[in-house]
Amino acid sequence: xxxxxxxxxxxxxxxxxxxxxxxxxxxxxxxxxxxxxxxxxxxxxxxxxxxxxxxxxxxxxxxxxxxxxxxxxxxxxxxxxxxxxxxxxxxxxxxxxxxxxxxxxxxxxxxxxxxxxxxxxxxxxxxxxxxxxxxxxxxxxxxxxxxxxxxxxxxxxxxxxxxxxxxxxxxxxxxxxxxxxxxxxxxxxxxxxxxxxxxxxxxxxxxxxxxxxxxxxxxxxxxxxxxxxxxxxxxxxxxxxxxxxxxxxxxxxxxxxxxxxxxxxxxxxxxxxxxxxxxxxxxxxxxxxxxxxxxxxxxxxxxxxxxxxxxxxxxxxxxxxxxxxxxxxxxxxxxxxxxxxxxxxxxxxxxxxxxxxxxxxxxxxxxxxxxxxxxxxxxxxxxxxxxxxxxxxxxxxxxxxxxxxxxxxxxxxxxxxxxxxxxxxxxxxxxxxxxxxxxxxxxxxxxxxxxxxxxxxxxxxxxxxxxxxxxxxxxxxxxxxxxxxxxxxxxxxxxxxxxxxxxxxxxxxxxxxxxxxxxxxxxxxxxxxxxxxxxxxxxxxxxxxxxxxxxxxxxxxxxxxxxxxxxxxxxxxxxxxxxxxxxxxxxxxxxxxxxxxxxxxxxxxxxxxxxxxxxxxxxxxxxxxxxxxxxxxxxxxxxxxxxxxxxxxxxxxxxxxxxxxxxxxxxxxxxx
Numbered sequence: 001x002x003x004x005x006x007x008x009x010x011x012x013x014x015x016x017x018x019x020x021x022x023x024x025x026x027x028x029x030x031x032x033x034x035x036x037x038x039x040x041x042x043x044x045x046x047x048x049x050x051x052x053x054x055x056x057x058x059x060x061x062x063x064x065x066x067x068x069x070x071x072x073x074x075x076x077x078x079x080x081x082x083x084x085x086x087x088x089x090x091x092x093x094x095x096x097x098x099x100x101x102x103x104x105x106x107x108x109x110x111x112x113x114x115x116x117x118x119x120x121x122x123x124x125x126x127x128x129x130x131x132x133x134x135x136x137x138x139x140x141x142x143x144x145x146x147x148x149x150x151x152x153x154x155x156x157x158x159x160x161x162x163x164x165x166x167x168x169x170x171x172x173x174x175x176x177x178x179x180x181x182x183x184x185x186x187x188x189x190x191x192x193x194x195x196x197x198x199x200x201x202x203x204x205x206x207x208x209x210x211x212x213x214x215x216x217x218x219x220x221x222x223x224x225x226x227x228x229x230x231x232x233x234x235x236x237x238x239x240x241x242x243x244x245x246x247x248x249x250x251x252x253x254x255x256x257x258x259x260x261x262x263x264x265x266x267x268x269x270x271x272x273x274x275x276x277x278x279x280x281x282x283x284x285x286x287x288x289x290x291x292x293x294x295x296x297x298x299x300x301x302x303x304x305x306x307x308x309x310x311x312x313x314x315x316x317x318x319x320x321x322x323x324x325x326x327x328x329x330x331x332x333x334x335x336x337x338x339x340x341x342x343x344x345x346x347x348x349x350x351x352x353x354x355x356x357x358x359x360x361x362x363x364x365x366x367x368x369x370x371x372x373x374x375x376x377x378x379x380x381x382x383x384x385x386x387x388x389x390x391x392x393x394x395x396x397x398x399x400x401x402x403x404x405x406x407x408x409x410x411x412x413x414x415x416x417x418x419x420x421x422x423x424x425x426x427x428x429x430x431x432x433x434x435x436x437x438x439x440x441x442x443x444x445x446x447x448x449x450x451x452x453x454x455x456x457x458x459x460x461x462x463x464x465x466x467x468x469x470x471x472x473x474x475x476x477x478x479x480x481x482x483x484x485x486x487x488x489x490x491x492x493x494x495x496x497x498x499x500x501x502x503x504x505x506x507x508x509x510x511x512x513x514x515x516x517x518x519x520x521x522x523x524x525x526x527x528x529x530x531x532x533x534x535x536x537x538x539x540x541x542x543x544x545x546x547x548x549x550x551x552x553x554x555x556x557x558x559x560x561x562x563x564x565x566x567x568x569x570x571x572x573x574x575x576x577x578x579x580x581x582x583x584x585x586x587x588x589x590x591x592x593x594x595x596x597x598x599x600x601x602x603x604x605x606x607x608x609x610x611x612x613x614x615x616x617x618x619x620x621x622x623x624x625x626x627x628x629x630x631x632x633x634x635x636x637x638x639x640x641x642x643x644x645x646x647x648x649x650x651x652x653x654x655x656x657x658x659x660x661x662x663x664x665x666x667x668x669x670x671x672x
Contacts, residue, residue: 014046014048014050017046018030018046021033021045021046030045033045037232037274037277038232038429038432038433039232039233039234039277039395039396039399040234040399041392041395041396041399047387047388047391048387049387051387051390051391052387052390052391052394055390055391055394057287057390057393057394057397058385058390062283062286062287062290063380063381063384064286064304064339064341064380064381065380067339067376067377067378067379067380067381068371068377069335069336069340069341069342069343069367069371069377070096070097070144070145070341070342070343071094071095071096071097071342071343071364071367071368071371072095072096072097072098072099072147072308072342072343072344073090073095073099073344073345073360073363073364074099074101074310074344074346075087075090075099075101075125075355075360076101076123076124076125076354076355077121077125077354077463078103078120078121078124078125078126078463078465079121079125079126079135079463079465079470080125080126080127080132080133080135080136081135082125082463082464082465083100083125083136084135084136084137084138084139084140086360087136087137087140088139088140089357090360090364091140091144093361093364094364094365094367094368095364096144096145097144097145097146097147097176097342098140098142098144098145098146098147098176099146099147099149099344100125100127100136100146100147100148100149101123101124101125101149102124102125102126102127102148102149102150102151102153102157103119103120103121103122103123103124103125103126103127104119104122104123104124104190105119105120105122105126106124106125106126106127106128106151106153106157106501107124107149107150107151107152107153108151108152108153108188108190108191108192109152109153109156109192109501109502109504109505110128110501110502110505111128111474111477111500111501111502112126112128112470112471112473112474113471113472113474113475114474114502117467117468117471118467120467120470120471121463121465121467121470124149126470127157127160127501128160128474128500128501128502129160129500129501130160130163130164130167130495130496132160133160133161133163133164134164134167134168136164137161137164137165137168137170138168141170141172142165142170142172142174143172144175144176145175145176145177145342146161146174146175146176147176147177147178147179147308147342148161148176148177148178148179149179150178150179150180151185151188152182152185152188152191152192152193152198153501153505154178154179154180154198154201154202154205155201155202155204155205155485155488155491155504155508156491156501156504156505156508157501158178158205158488159488159491159492159494159495159504160495160501160504162488162492162495163492163495163496166492166496167496173212173213173215174212174213174215174216175213175215175216176216176217177216177217177218177220177264177266177306178205178216178217178218178219178220179220179222179266179268179308180198180202180205180218180219180220181219181220181221181222181243181268182195182198182199182202182247182250183195183222183243183246183247183413183414183417184220184222184225184243185198185515186414186417186515186517187225187417187515187517187519187520188515188519189519189521191514191515192505192509192512192513192514193509193512193513194513194515195250195414196250197508197509197513199247199250199251199254200254201508202218202219202250202251203251203254203255203256204485204486204487204488204491205218205488206218206219206251206256206260206261206264207487207488208487208488208489209264210260217263217264217265217266217306218264219247219251219261219264219265219266220265220266220267220268220308221240221241221243221244221247221265221266221267221268222240222243222268223236223237223239223240223243223267223268223269223270223285224236224268224269224270224310225520225522226239226240226422226426226520227269227270227272227312227314228270228312228313228314228520228522228523229426229430229520229521229522229523230314230426230427230429230430230433230523231422231425231426231429232429233272233274233277233278233280233281233396233400234396234399234400234403235403235422235425235426235429236269236270236281237281237284237285237288237396237397237400237403237404238399238400238401238402238403238404238406238407239403239407239413239416239422240267240269240285241285241288241289241292241400241404242404242407242408242412242413242416243413244265244267244289244292245292245404245408245412245413246412246413246414247261247265248261248262248292248296258293258296258297258298258302259298259299259301259302262293262296262298262302262303263301263302263306265306266306266307266308267285267289267305267306267307267308268307268308268309268310269281269282269285269307269308269309269310269335269340270309270310270311270312270313270314271309271310271311271312271331271332271334271335271338272312272314272315272331273312273315273327273330273331275330275333275334276334276388276389276392277392277396278331278334278335278338279334279337279338279383279389280338280389280392280393280395280396281338281396282307282309282335282338282339282340283338283339283381283383283389283393284393284394284396284397284400285305285307286304286305286307286339287393287397288397288400288401288404289303289305290303290304290305306341307338307339307340307341307342308340308341308342308343308344309335309338309340309342309343309344310343310344310345310346311327311328311331311332311335311344311345311346312327312331312346313346313350313351313522313524314522314523314524314525315327315444315525315526316346316348316350316351316524316526317351317444317446317447317526317529317530318351318352318458318526318530319446319447319451319452319455319526319529319530319533320445320446320447320451320452320455321348321349321351321352321458322348323445323446324346324348324349324350324351325348325362325363325366328345328346328348328363328366329366331345332345332366332367332370333370333374333376336367336370336371336376337376337382337383339381343367345363345364345366345367346363347359347360347362347363348362348363349458351524352458352460353458353459353460353461354461354463356461407421407422417517417518418516418517420518422520423518423520426520430523433523433525434525434528437525437526437528437529437660438528438658438659438660438661439656439657439658439659440655440659444525444526444529447526447529447530447573448529448573448659448660449569449573450569450572451533451569451572451573451575453546453572453575453577474500474502477498477500478498479503479506480494480497480498480499480500480503482494482499482503482504482506482507483507484507485504485507485508491504491507491508494507528660528664529573529574529660532573532574532575532660532663532664532667533574533575535575535667535671536574536575536576536667537575539575539667539670539671545577546575546576546577547575547576547577547601547667547670547671548576548577548578548579548599548601549567549571549576549577549578549579549599549601549602549603549632549666550578550579550581550593550594550597550599550601550602550603551564551567551568551578551579551580551581551602551603551605552581552584552590552594552602552603552604552605552618552622553580553581553582553583553584553605553606554583554584554590554604554605554606554610554614554618555583555584555585555606555607555610556583557582557583559583559606559607559610560583560605560606560607563605563606563634563635564580564605564634566634566653567603567605567634567653568580570653570657570659570662570663571603571663571666573659573660573663574659574660574662574663574664574666574667575663575667576601576663576666578603579597579599581593587614587617587618587621588621590618590621591618591621591622591625594622594625595625595626600626600628600629600630600670601629601630601632601666601669601670602622602629602630602631602632603631603632603633603634603653604618604619604631604632604633604634604649605634606634607635608635608637608640611633611635611637611640611644612640612643615633615644615647615649616647619631619647619648619649620647620648623648628669630650630651630666630669630670631648631649631650632649632650632651632652632653632662632666633649633651633652633653634652634653634654635652635653635654636652636654636656636657651665651666
């Protein structure tokens with residue numbers, strides 16, 4: 001029953017809200033609050049029921065009815081024993097699924113003795129024999145899902161796993177799945193075979209899974225590689241769904257029906273910082289996938305999507321690394337609310353070292369808190385009906401569908417990749433993102449804003465791993481002659497007889513066919529500023545003190561403080577400390593103090609009204625003592641710019657300035 005209190009008030013109309021907002025803007029138009037996202041979606045400050053009244057997806061059909069999700073963790077330790085130790089510890093402390101990530105050579109199907117030693121143990125675990133898998137899974141009961149990121153070696157790795165389970169007498173019906181994406185494999189820059197060959201191998205795995213592991217997925221759509229490569233939510237959805245369509249057609253050609261194919265596919269999404277956009281992305285994926293499966297003739301049971309989400313790496317930094325914990329928390333929450341089926345949260349120090357027990361515990365506890373303390377596992381679609389999120393879901397779906405149609409018009413995702421169409425879009429998006437960070441229109445705390453120059457650097461850790469011993473183990477192994485592999489049982493039998501990863505790959509593919517597609521490289525958005533700070537650290541090591549900028553604060557506190565504080569934060573992003581002065585009453589005193597300090601970089605901080613009188617004599621005095629001095633002005637008085645440049649001002653810092661470029665140029669001037 002409505003409260004009598006509310007009967008005293010008339011609900012305001014949308015127009016009245018707009019009018020009140022405009023008044024608060026002091027005459028600025030309401031449209032000033034409208035912004036456009038990198039996805040090209042217009043975001044308004046307010047939404048109402050009318051904005052979602054006609055949306056077609058609000059019929060409940062596309063809901064994820066089970067709000068639970070599996071907690072997974074990447075454990076990129078080089079040896080199977082180290083992986084096993086971490087797995088046993090973490091499964092006992094809240095992890096609810098196993099995630100196995102072979103190292104780079106193992107994903108490519110190489111034995112350790114066939115590659116350079118510095119790639120062994122890179123980004124994962126060296127897994128090339130049945131014994132390796134037995135060690136990895138020792139004393140671990142697979143009554144939880146197991147996910148295997150096997151790369152292009154998914155079939156041979158899976159055969160080694162099944163052989164290990166047989167040897168250990170673990171009779172279990174596997175759940176989970178292979179992160180096996182034949183299209184993504186072509187984009188690694190090192191792919192050894194063709195999509196057609198990988199689809200043939202996928203068909204072999206899928207035939208086995210139909211009979212033996214009905215809940216185990218055998219194909220993946222790696223949407224994450226597009227976000228990791230700098231793309232937007234639209235890129236992840238559009239290019240990812242185009243990949244899924246290629247998967248469907250490839251397996252249909254190999255005799256499978258849509259109802260057999262669709263449930264075998266798992267989508268992998270990277271979750272970034274835009275909280276509501278990421279929620280909407282997973283919801284849009286759910287409804288678009290259902291429509292695609294239906295268009296292929298799939299039944300209602302085949303239409304639900306399976307989503308594995310992982311927190312982004314592209315927005316994480318080695319600078320102020322503990323801030324990554326907060327970024328990961330919001331990303332994990334977005335994934336949970338958006339409806340992920342499994343979620344992997346990156347440790348806060350993922351950019352700088354292998355995760356230790358503390359880093360793993362914190363990243364795992366993020367998910368446990370979301371489940372046990374926030375009770376998100378008890379809520380079905382908690383944002384359902386939200387005007388903003390429903391609008392965003394619809395907009396993302398529409399934009400992604402348009403991109404999907406464009407890719408299909410080019411002949412599908414493979415043809416588009418061969419023509420560098422996705423790659424070109426990602427490069428453009430990366431350039432825009434880097435520019436926004438450089439201009440500080442986008443903010444990474446601790447990187448381009450609120451830098452902590454006194455932070456303790458994360459110590460590097462070296463894994464206990466004898467690479468040469470690992471290589472030598474394989475150098476003496478005899479090669480096993482397997483013959484043709486047309487069914488998974490043949491590969492498993494060969495593995496039990498001693499066949500290694502390399503042997504299995506040789507049997508599957510007698511020769512290499514290197515991909516000619518331009519790879520998509522992961523992007524690290526903080527990298528330019530990290531390099532600036534590394535340069536500053538090197539300077540400090542050589543000179544005995546950090547690079548400094550002298551703040552020529554002119555006049556009383558109220559006249560210079562705001563700009564001096566701004567300057568301190570601005571230059572800190574480039575690794576510069578500042579000489580922060582109390583304020584000079586006259587030019588002569590300021591020039592004398594600057595000369596005595598010996599600093600060659602000076603930033604003048606005062607008000608626009610005082611600059612015409614202060615700047616000419618102050619710059620003249622500074623450069624008379626040191627012609628090579630760099631003099632920067634805090635502020636950007638448009639009607640004075642040319643005059644100040646003529647008087648010797650080298651640059652200007654202000655809200656719209658390019659923070660990266662100015663700090664970079666200043667370093668080049670001072671460090672040469």
